Amino acid sequence: MDDPLVIAGESFSSRLIMGTGGASSLDALERALVASGAEIATVALRRIDPDAPGSVLEVLDRVGCKLLPNTAGCFTAKDAVLTARAARDAFETDWIKLEVIGDEDTLLPDTAELLKAAEELVDDGFVVLAYTNDDPIAAMRLQDAGCAAVMPLGSPIGSGMGIRNPYNLAIIRERCSVPVVLDAGIGTASDAVLAMELGCDAVLLASAVTRAHDPAAMAEAMKRAVEAGRLARHAGRIPRRLYAEASTPFEGLPEL
Amino acid sequence: MTRLWINGSAVELDDDAHVSDIVGRFTVSPRGTAVAVNGEVVPRSRWSDVSVKDGDRVEVLGAIGGG
Numbered sequence: 001m002d003d004p005l006v007i008a009g010e011s012f013s014s015r016l017i018m019g020t021g022g023a024s025s026l027d028a029l030e031r032a033l034v035a036s037g038a039e040i041a042t043v044a045l046r047r048i049d050p051d052a053p054g055s056v057l058e059v060l061d062r063v064g065c066k067l068l069p070n071t072a073g074c075f076t077a078k079d080a081v082l083t084a085r086a087a088r089d090a091f092e093t094d095w096i097k098l099e100v101i102g103d104e105d106t107l108l109p110d111t112a113e114l115l116k117a118a119e120e121l122v123d124d125g126f127v128v129l130a131y132t133n134d135d136p137i138a139a140m141r142l143q144d145a146g147c148a149a150v151m152p153l154g155s156p157i158g159s160g161m162g163i164r165n166p167y168n169l170a171i172i173r174e175r176c177s178v179p180v181v182l183d184a185g186i187g188t189a190s191d192a193v194l195a196m197e198l199g200c201d202a203v204l205l206a207s208a209v210t211r212a213h214d215p216a217a218m219a220e221a222m223k224r225a226v227e228a229g230r231l232a233r234h235a236g237r238i239p240r241r242l243y244a245e246a247s248t249p250f251e252g253l254p255e256l
Numbered sequence: 257m258t259r260l261w262i263n264g265s266a267v268e269l270d271d272d273a274h275v276s277d278i279v280g281r282f283t284v285s286p287r288g289t290a291v292a293v294n295g296e297v298v299p300r301s302r303w304s305d306v307s308v309k310d311g312d313r314v315e316v317l318g319a320i321g322g323g
Contacts, residue, residue, distance in 0.1 A: 019322070019323040020321035020322060020323065021321050021322040021323055022321075023321055026321075029321060042322065042323030043319050043320075043321070043322065043323070044319070044320050044321065044322025044323055045290060045317040045318070045319065045320070046317060046318065046320045046322075047263040047264070047315065047316065047317060047318075048263070048282045048283060048289065048316045048317055048318030049318065050281075050282045050283065052318075052320075055285075055288065055318075055319060056319050056320060056321045057287065057288040057319045068323070070322060070323035072322050072323050082292065082295060082296075082297065085297040086290035086291075086292055086297050086317055087290065089290045089297055089299050089300055090287070090288050090289055090290035090317065090318075090319065091287075091288065091319070092287070097323055099323075206323060210321075
């Protein structure tokens with residue numbers, strides 16, 4: 001099925017975007033990335049550790065993933081903009097997963113700072129994929145600010161709580177014309193299926209795979225889940241009914 | 257001597273040290289590396305031109321898994 005994910009004019013055949021945080025080793029990460037079939041993977045910037053064994057960048061280059069740097073850990077628009085500029089220089093890409101969080105315990109986005117950072121980065125020529133609350137109004141504001149994709153959470157980062165507000169996601173999908181990527185909260189494959197059935201264009205996840213007992217196997221499960229959910233969305237599900245509707249006709253039933 | 261801060265640690269460097277000298281202490285691979293001095297990114301193309309001075313706060317960043 002020729003059904004590419006298109007973000008800012010670039011096409012991808014996989015609708016699974018992989019985060020790279022939480023892996024027990026670079027080797028485990030590489031096996032999971034290969035199994036996931038993902039063509040885009042996130043990367044973060046931190047103070048350089050000259051003694052670090054190997055580099056996540058080498059892994060991503062070997063697997064052939066497009067780099068999506070993030071601004072994880074930023075609490076203000078100012079820090080996020082500076083981090084995005086550093087990432088552009090380090091990774092030679094204008095793409096940025098914009099995260100501006102408001103609280104250490106929930107890691108929920110600070111919408112006011114997020115919007116401010118998005119406007120500044122769009123002005124500066126960045127392709128902004130904005131991590132946002134599952135709030136249709138915030139998503140519309142981010143789209144209007146020029147974001148290339150909006151990425152609502154299903155539930156808090158790393159919580160594995162799945163999709164807590166499917167109705168808001170459905171509204172975001174209905175209202176937004178840019179790609180909608182479910183980002184954060186996925187715990188297992190059925191969560192990814194639901195995201196795609198709700199109409200999300202892609203799913204971004206990390207912990208659900210990297211912290212699974214068998215990351216490579218979970219990565220493959222996620223790959224199939226995203227494909228299954230996308231197919232089901234387009235196949236058109238039957239309406240929910242309160243009462244049964246027989247699939248075997250009553251017509252021709254013998255009198256016994 | 258130039259006394260400055262690199263990734264939060266106090267460091268003394270020879271006078272007329274440049275950003276490129278600092279990066280060279282950490283890595284040989286410029287790709288995946290970014291530098292900010294006093295809250296402004298110094299682009300890779302200018303690492304050899306920009307010198308550092310007393311009291312500068314230098315951040316040398318590298319790629320890690322995340323997100």
